[in-house]
Amino acid sequence: MARIFAYIVHKSGVVDDSAFELAAAARKIDPAAAPTAILTGSGSDLDAACAALGASYPEIWKIANQALAYPNAELVRKALLKVLPSDSIVLVAHEHFGIDLAPGLSIKLNAAFVSDVVDVSGVAGADLKVVRQEFGGQVSTHVVCNISTGAVVTIRPGAFKAVEGPAVNGSVIDKSSEVGTLTAGRRYLETIVAEAGDVDITKHNVLVSIGRGIQEKDNVAIALELADALGAAVSCSRPVVDAKWMEKSRQVGSSGKTVKPKVYLACGISGAFQHLAGIKGSPFLIAINKNPKAPIFQVADVGIVDDILEFLPELTNKVRELRGVAAK
Amino acid sequence: MEILVCVRRVPDTSENEIELNRTGNDIERDELVYSINEADNYAVEEALQIVARTGGTVTVATVGGEDDEEVLRREMAMGANRGVLMSDDAFSGSDGRGIATILKAFVEKGHYDLVLTGVQAEDGGAQVGGMLAALLDYPFASLVTSIEVLEGKKLKISREIAGGNKEMNEIDLPCVLSIQTGINEPRYVGMRGIRQVAGVAIPTFGAKDLGIGVCAVGETAAQVRRVDYFVPILGKGAEILRGTREENVDKVLELVAAKGGLK
Numbered sequence: 304m305a306r307i308f309a310y311i312v313h314k315s316g317v318v319d320d321s322a323f324e325l326a327a328a329a330r331k332i333d334p335a336a337a338p339t340a341i342l343t344g345s346g347s348d349l350d351a352a353c354a355a356l357g358a359s360y361p362e363i364w365k366i367a368n369q370a371l372a373y374p375n376a377e378l379v380r381k382a383l384l385k386v387l388p389s390d391s392i393v394l395v396a397h398e399h400f401g402i403d404l405a406p407g408l409s410i411k412l413n414a415a416f417v418s419d420v421v422d423v424s425g426v427a428g429a430d431l432k433v434v435r436q437e438f439g440g441q442v443s444t445h446v447v448c449n450i451s452t453g454a455v456v457t458i459r460p461g462a463f464k465a466v467e468g469p470a471v472n473g474s475v476i477d478k479s480s481e482v483g484t485l486t487a488g489r490r491y492l493e494t495i496v497a498e499a500g501d502v503d504i505t506k507h508n509v510l511v512s513i514g515r516g517i518q519e520k521d522n523v524a525i526a527l528e529l530a531d532a533l534g535a536a537v538s539c540s541r542p543v544v545d546a547k548w549m550e551k552s553r554q555v556g557s558s559g560k561t562v563k564p565k566v567y568l569a570c571g572i573s574g575a576f577q578h579l580a581g582i583k584g585s586p587f588l589i590a591i592n593k594n595p596k597a598p599i600f601q602v603a604d605v606g607i608v609d610d611i612l613e614f615l616p617e618l619t620n621k622v623r624e625l626r627g628v629a630a631k
Numbered sequence: 632m633e634i635l636v637c638v639r640r641v642p643d644t645s646e647n648e649i650e651l652n653r654t655g656n657d658i659e660r661d662e663l664v665y666s667i668n669e670a671d672n673y674a675v676e677e678a679l680q681i682v683a684r685t686g687g688t689v690t691v692a693t694v695g696g697e698d699d700e701e702v703l704r705r706e707m708a709m710g711a712n713r714g715v716l717m718s719d720d721a722f723s724g725s726d727g728r729g730i731a732t733i734l735k736a737f738v739e740k741g742h743y744d745l746v747l748t749g750v751q752a753e754d755g756g757a758q759v760g761g762m763l764a765a766l767l768d769y770p771f772a773s774l775v776t777s778i779e780v781l782e783g784k785k786l787k788i789s790r791e792i793a794g795g796n797k798e799m800n801e802i803d804l805p806c807v808l809s810i811q812t813g814i815n816e817p818r819y820v821g822m823r824g825i826r827q828v829a830g831v832a833i834p835t836f837g838a839k840d841l842g843i844g845v846c847a848v849g850e851t852a853a854q855v856r857r858v859d860y861f862v863p864i865l866g867k868g869a870e871i872l873r874g875t876r877e878e879n880v881d882k883v884l885e886l887v888a889a890k891g892g893l894k
Contacts, residue, residue: 377770399792402750402773402809406727406761415854416727418756436863437754438642441649442658443863449854488770488803492787497795509892515645533893545813551795559795566892568883573644587890589883590869596648598863605886606869607879618880622893625884 304426305450307338308387309360309394310404312374316351321396321458323465326359328394328458330466331423332431337361338394340473341386343379345372357473364478370485376403377487384411386478390453392431397457398557405457414453417446421462426450439575440598460557461580500552502536508565509535512555514578515542516571516592516611523548525615526570532622538562540578556581570611574599591615632687632780634678635743636711637734637763638671639693640702641753651860658860667702670749674810676817677778678747679710685780687744688712694722694733700833707831708824709817719837724850727755731762732848736841738767745786746807750774757809764807772802773809 309325311318322340329338340360342352345367353363366382387393393408395401397419409416421443422434429451436443448454504510511530517523523537530537537553544554555562556578563584570591572578579602582588590603593610600606607614642649646664651657667675678689691706692715693699703714717733725733738746748760750773757773764771772788776797779787784804789797791811802808838845846852872879887893 399774399790399798402757403761403771403790406758407765407771410728410731410762410765416756416758416762417855418758432858434863435756437860438644438649438658439753440863441644442651442860444860445858447856447858452854488806489772490801492799492801494792495789495797495799497797509887533887535892541812547813547816554795557793558791561794566887566890568887587886587892588869589886594648596650600869600871601864603869605883606871607883608871609876609879614876614880617876618883621880621884 304333304336305390305392305453306388307332307336307392307394308364309338309340310379310383311340311342311352311356312396312398312400313342313344313348313352316348318352318355319396320465321398321460322356323359324460324463325394325396325458327463327466328420328423328456331463332392332426339364341383342366343368343371343374343382345369353475357475358470360473361471363473363475365475366482367477367479368482368485373491374400375487375489375491376400376407377489378485379404380408380411381485381487382482383408385482387412390414390451392450392453393455395455395457397459401457405455409455412453412455414455415448415450416455417448418457419459420456421459431456436576439573441573441596459576461576498552500550502553504536504538504553504555505560505562507536507562509533509568510538510555510562510564510566511535511568511570512538512540512572513543513570513611514540514572517543517548518571518612520546520548522612525612525619529615529619529622532619532626540572540575569599569603570615572599573597574602632681632685632744633690633742634681634687634745634747635690635692635738635741636671636675636678636706637693637746637748637759638675638691638702638706639668639749639752639755640665640695640699641668644753651862655859655861665698665701667705668749668752670751670810670812672706672749672817673812673814674747674749675706675709675711676815677810678745679818680815681745681778681780690715690741690743692717692734692737694718694725694730703833704825704828704831705820707828708820714831714833716833716835717837717841718835721838721843721845721849724853724856725848726853726855727758728762728854729848729852731759731766733841733843734759734763735766736843737836738763740841744784744804746805748807748809750809750811760807760809767807770802770806771808772800772806774811775808776811776814778808
């Protein structure tokens with residue numbers, strides 16, 4: 304069985320949660336695997352990140368280089384190519400950095416590539432069998448990947464549960480001297496932090512969250528009226544922001560805000576994992592969607608198969624009625 | 632600037648419920664409505680906006696069959712200067728690397744300053760753009776949310792990273808960028824526009840035209856293949872309320888109140 308490596312994302316000396324999920328995925332590929340962590344970076348942040356992995360990875364390869372202080376995928380790829388043995392299996396988290404790094408890395412390693420893997424079925428001979436999702440999670444598919452010349456596999460964050468394995472006392476191996484000078488055709492300039500919006504959706508107990516099912520900009524008012532009646536806020540999924548119907552600050556998901564409400568009304572939201580990734584703290588999730596096969600119904604507590612454009616106004620009327628009675 | 636945009640025709644998930652076929656080896660495709668992949672449409676719009684500022688042309692290309700010409704025509708109706716189809720029996724069954732290999736051969740026949748793809752297809756792996764860049768040895772950036780053309784054959788771009796933050800980069804041309812949805816507001820394409828390009832010939836390139844060895848692409852070269860489709864079980868599943876709309880409204884209100892949601 305080929306040697307398994309996990310490329311570890313870290314920031315300010317703290318490793319990303321995915322580091323432990325990749326270790327779990329590695330053991331699911333090969334229960335006997337002693338996966339090796341690879342980290343790139345510089346200075347004390349890199350050393351702190353390496354130290355945090357000692358209990359999960361028997362070997363931690365460290366590549367320190369001033370050019371890698373900020374993770375630029377092109378530079379990281381060049382560094383990895385210097386140290387990775389041929390035919391390796393390389394695991395990378397499927398997030399904004401992994402999407403940048405992994406496809407090109409697979410080409411340069413002449414390895415197979417499979418992305419956004421949510422489960423591993425096993426290995427038979429040279430075939431690694433994994434599970435992926437398509438069409439926003441409406442269907443899954445088994446994919447077979449030939450690993451005879453190695454593989455680069457990106458792993459969906461949150462899909463593998465980090466497991467407490469037997470404690471290992473991992474050792475850090477410094478590979479920095481094998482890398483040399485690094486240059487790239489792309490240069491990092493700065494990070495621009497998201498602007499705060501008019502409404503802070505992270506501070507609300509109840510969110511009326513709308514998705515593509517709201518259909519047009521004018522219909523957003525339907526959700527705003529309900530939220531107003533409930534004393535809630537309106538949040539949304541990505542397609543609503545893409546269409547410029549709501550501000551980016553209202554978006555829940557991996558590329559938007561992380562929210563922890565008590566009640567989450569998912570209205571016309573299909574339930575793509577990028578959206579679900581932004582909902583934390585196990586709120587009571589009520590899904591209203593006219594597509595009975597929408598993946599949101601698999602994770603919701605209560606579901607209603609209906610058109611939100613008709614259902615929400617009736618709900619608003621009822622809330623107002625109740626409030627009116629209560630006021631008297 | 633000469634811009635190539637690689638696009639794909641995919642089942643439109645806003646128009647279809649995706650179901651399995653009877654043997655479970657594919658999705659049921661008979662009744663599906665197809666359209667251009669959403670992110671690819673944003674990429675074409677971005678290319679059109681860039682050439683409106685800097686001059687140049689926009690070429691849209693796809694790997695597929697005759698049915699795929701409709702998305703090329705749609706993008707030409709949007710304003711793309713030409714559409715190109717890469718089609719050959721030898722291409723069928725290609726994995727991501729195979730598609731990238733075909734596109735690489737096409738890119739090398741022309742002189743493009745910039746190659747755009749959509750970030751991901753509904754049934755894809757966010758892979759072809761990054762692979763194409765590596766095959767061409769061009770710089771690459773994914774999840775691009777803005778492009779500014781600078782002096783000296785460079786671009787300033789932003790990438791979408793976690794939490795709604797943006798990562799700014801400078802990138803040398805020629806390069807490959809994968810475009811995130813929401814980067815712009817794609818223009819509307821009317822029936823009239825589509826009719827105007829209905830008769831335009833779409834050049835087709837096969838393996839021989841592109842100088843691609845048949846062993847390098849297609850099913851035999853594929854390192855990755857789908858075995859079957861199935862419907863995933865993510866959680867225990869919601870309790871579906873099956874009452875009348877009025878009953879459901881009452882129930883939802885009751886639940887929201889019970890969970891502390893009515894102040």
